Structures are given as C-alpha cells and as structure tokens.
Amino acid sequence: MAALLNPRLDSLFDYPFERLRVLLGPLSPPPDVTPLSLAPGDPQHQPPAFIADVLAQEASHWNGYPPLRGTDRFRDACHRWIGRRFGAAARAAVDGERGILPVSGTREALFLAALLAVPEHKDGRRPAVLIPNPFYAAYEGAAVMAGGEPVFLPATADTGFLPDLDAVPDALWARTALVYLCTPTNPQGAVASPGYLRRAIDLARRYGFVLALDECYSEIYFTADPPPGGLAVAAGMEGGALDNLLVFQSLSKRSSAAGLRAGFVAGPPGLIDAFARLRGYAAASMPLPIQAAAAALYDDDAHVRENRDRYAAKVAAVGRTLGDRVPHRRPQAGFFLWLDLAPLGLDGEAAAERLWTQAGLRVLPGRYLTRPGADGRNAGDPFIRIALIHDTETVAEAMTRLADTLAPARAAA
Numbered sequence: 001m002a003a004l005l006n007p008r009l010d011s012l013f014d015y016p017f018e019r020l021r022v023l024l025g026p027l028s029p030p031p032d033v034t035p036l037s038l039a040p041g042d043p044q045h046q047p048p049a050f051i052a053d054v055l056a057q058e059a060s061h062w063n064g065y066p067p068l069r070g071t072d073r074f075r076d077a078c079h080r081w082i083g084r085r086f087g088a089a090a091r092a093a094v095d096g097e098r099g100i101l102p103v104s105g106t107r108e109a110l111f112l113a114a115l116l117a118v119p120e121h122k123d124g125r126r127p128a129v130l131i132p133n134p135f136y137a138a139y140e141g142a143a144v145m146a147g148g149e150p151v152f153l154p155a156t157a158d159t160g161f162l163p164d165l166d167a168v169p170d171a172l173w174a175r176t177a178l179v180y181l182c183t184p185t186n187p188q189g190a191v192a193s194p195g196y197l198r199r200a201i202d203l204a205r206r207y208g209f210v211l212a213l214d215e216c217y218s219e220i221y222f223t224a225d226p227p228p229g230g231l232a233v234a235a236g237m238e239g240g241a242l243d244n245l246l247v248f249q250s251l252s253k254r255s256s257a258a259g260l261r262a263g264f265v266a267g268p269p270g271l272i273d274a275f276a277r278l279r280g281y282a283a284a285s286m287p288l289p290i291q292a293a294a295a296a297l298y299d300d301d302a303h304v305r306e307n308r309d310r311y312a313a314k315v316a317a318v319g320r321t322l323g324d325r326v327p328h329r330r331p332q333a334g335f336f337l338w339l340d341l342a343p344l345g346l347d348g349e350a351a352a353e354r355l356w357t358q359a360g361l362r363v364l365p366g367r368y369l370t371r372p373g374a375d376g377r378n379a380g381d382p383f384i385r386i387a388l389i390h391d392t393e394t395v396a397e398a399m400t401r402l403a404d405t406l407a408p409a410r411a412a413a
C-alpha cells in the first residue's frame with residue numbers, strides 16, 4: 001500500500017488539529033464545566049446577513065462552470081477594496097483584469113503557490129522554501145509536496161516575531177525558490193513594517209524567488225494605523241511594479257466568512273496568468289453566486305469595522321482577566337494569543353492536557369505550529385495558542401479558568 005503513495009506525504013506531520021485530537025482523545029474534561037474550544041481559527045462571529053440575499057438572487061447560476069479568472073464584478077470589488085485598504089498607489093499597481101485571481105480560500109492558493117514557484121533545481125541544487133517558524137501548516141505541506149526543502153526561519157520574540165532576513169546566508173538565498181511570509185502573523189499577532197516588506201521584496205528580486213505574502217489577517221488589528229501591505233510597499237518602490245510578489249487575501253477572517261471559501265491572490269499579470277493556468281488543472285473555480293457574495297463583502301467596510309471592534313474588546317478582556325497572574329503579550333493584530341508559559345515553568349503540551357482535564361479548555365500546543373531549529377530545540381515548546389473566537393464574555397470566562405488552572409498560586413496571592 002505504502003508504495004502506491006507519494007512518500008513526500010510521509011515526511012509531513014499530521015495537521016495540527018489532528019495531533020491535538022490524538023493528544024486529548026483519551027482524556028476527558030471535568031463533568032461540571034462546559035467544554036470550550038479555543039484551538040481552531042474559525043471565527044464565531046457571523047458574516048453580514050446580506051450575503052444570504054445575494055446568494056438567493058444569484059441562485060440561477062449554480063448550473064454552469066464559473067469563469068476561472070473571476071467575473072468583472074468580483075475583480076472590480078477586490079480592486080476597489082485594495083484602493084480603500086492599501087491606498088490609490090496599490091490599486092494602480094494592480095492590473096484589475098490580469099492581476100487579481102479569485103481563489104476558493106487562501107489555503108489552496110498558498111499550497112498551489114509552491115507548485116507554481118518551485119522548479120526541479122535552483123542554483124544547481126534542491127530548491128529551498130523559506131517558512132517562518134511558527135507557521136501556518138499549509139506552507140510546509142506545500143513546500144514538501146512540491147519537492148522543495150522547507151527551511152524554517154526563527155520568528156521569536158528575539159526577531160520581532162518575523163524571520164530575520166539578514167540572518168539568511170547568501171548560499172541559501174541563491175537556492176531559494178519561494179518565501180512564505182505572513183503579516184499580521186499567525187500565531188504571534190505581529191505586524192511587518194513597510195521597511196521589512198521592502199527588504200523582502202528586494203531580496204526576492206535580487207535572488208529570483210517568489211515572495212508569497214499571506215495577509216489574511218490584514219483587517220483585524222489593534223494598532224492606530226492599519227498593518228502595511230505588500231502591494232502598497234511594492235507600489236512605492238522604484239518602478240512601482242509587483243514583480244516576484246504574490247499577495248493572498250481572504251474573506252475568512254475579514255468578514256467571518258470562512259465557510260464561503262473565498263479570497264483572492266494579487267500580483268503581476270505574468271505571475272497571475274501562470275497561477276490561473278495552474279488552477280485550471282488543479283482547483284475549482286469559485287461558483288458564480290459565491291463570487292457575487294464575495295464581491296458584496298469586499299464592497300462593504302462597515303461590517304469589518306464592527307468585526308475588528310469585537311476582537312479589540314476581547315483582547316482588552318484578556319488583558320483585564322489575565323492581568324499579571326499570567327504574563328502575556330498583547331497581540332497587535334489577528335485573533336490569537338501566543339502565550340509563553342516559560343515564566344510559569346510550564347510546557348505547552350502538558351499545559352494543553354491540564355487545561356482540558358481541569359478546565360475543559362482546548363488549546364493548541366505551540367510545538368504543533370513550530371519545528372525544531374538546527375540545535376534541536378523547538379522554540380514552540382513552552383507556548384500554547386489560544387484563538388479569541390468566542391464572544392467577549394466567554395473569552396473572559398475562559399481566561400479566568402486558564403489563570404485559575406495554570407497559575408493557581410498567584411490567584412491565592
């Protein structure tokens with residue numbers, strides 16, 4: 001049986017949520033508490049009700065195969081949103097017809113980016129795919145299945161939670177075919193500066209690799225200014241072109257519409273043409289009613305502001321509830337708490353077991369989102385990831401349970 005399958009698959013860990021299921025499967029939560037899952041990144045807010053109306057109006061369009069490159073209505077809405085969110089220069093840099101491609105969720109698009117960008121050899125060697133550590137699991141799966149070598153770059157407190165681009169040796173850049181960067185970052189909630197993005201784009205052009213910028217948390221932020229985006233940064237560079245850049249945007253977090261499976265990838269026409277060609281073989285084009293609903297969502301910002309305010313209220317509740325009982329860092333963006341338990345002397349996996357059995361809380365051990373470094377140490381070991389997806393009151397209750405379980409002595413103090 002094994003010989004029938006692609007052995008590359010064997011080199012992958014199970015998906016993080018499957019590993020959590022295996023860890024907690026034999027264990028039970030206490031009988032007297034309501035179990036709460038803070039593990040997956042599925043928003044619990046509802047998308048605006050108007051998408052149901054749009055889907056109903058478009059109901060006669062379920063019969064045909066939808067156009068791969070998207071309808072004018074879809075691409076125009078994305079293009080307008082790029083202008084409102086990232087500025088007129090970003091909008092002008094994106095070709096409204098050939099520079100935007102609808103994707104059925106960014107996970108598949110991020111995966112396909114590796115099939116698009118990783119050749120047999122680069123610089124006469126096995127191509128490298130650089131991945132921040134911790135990382136979104138699809139990057140590693142994509143790198144491995146495309147035949148690249150995933151190379152993990154530490155993204156810890158010491159590096160501002162983003163890979164230190166200056167620490168990558170020339171020889172590694174030379175064989176790099178693809179770099180995944182996420183900003184705002186999942187799970188740490190850090191934001192890359194324009195200078196950081198400029199440097200990454202410069203390097204992509206100098207060494208001839210594709211820079212895949214995953215910006216799916218770009219609308220959920222708690223900073224005074226919105227997080228910068230790759231399109232605006234590239235537009236502001238000499239020549240203003242988008243060469244070597246692919247930017248991934250999703251409605252899953254922006255509009256709490258993960259079930260719609262809708263987003264887009266933007267980049268220079270040549271790259272997007274190639275991406276469309278690959279998708280023609282590999283992926284489903286987005287159904288017309290969904291393109292219409294997605295366009296309506298991209299045309300509306302009011303629900304996005306409300307969504308952001310609700311996450312901000314939850315981040316504030318976390319600060320109030322954990323206080324200094326459980327030392328924590330306020331995320332700048334996104335909806336995760338990347339909690340370092342080293343100050344409490346705890347390991348993330350052991351803490352996940354304890355939180356489940358003693359408090360009925362499911363959280364993701366940090367090490368399921370990280371890989372060991374060259375020294376064999378896994379920087380994710382002392383962390384857990386907590387998704388702030390429930391309503392504020394539930395999040396506050398969960399944080400109280402967490403503090404009572406992990407820092408009971410401090411509670412008494």
Ligand SMILES: Cc1ncc(COP(=O)(O)O)c(C=O)c1O
Nearest residue numbers: 041105106107136186216250252
């Ligand atoms: C960092 C990151 N990128 C991409 C995705 C994929 O989102 P979607 O496929 O729903 O667009 C997720 C989803 O959790 C994510 O956390």
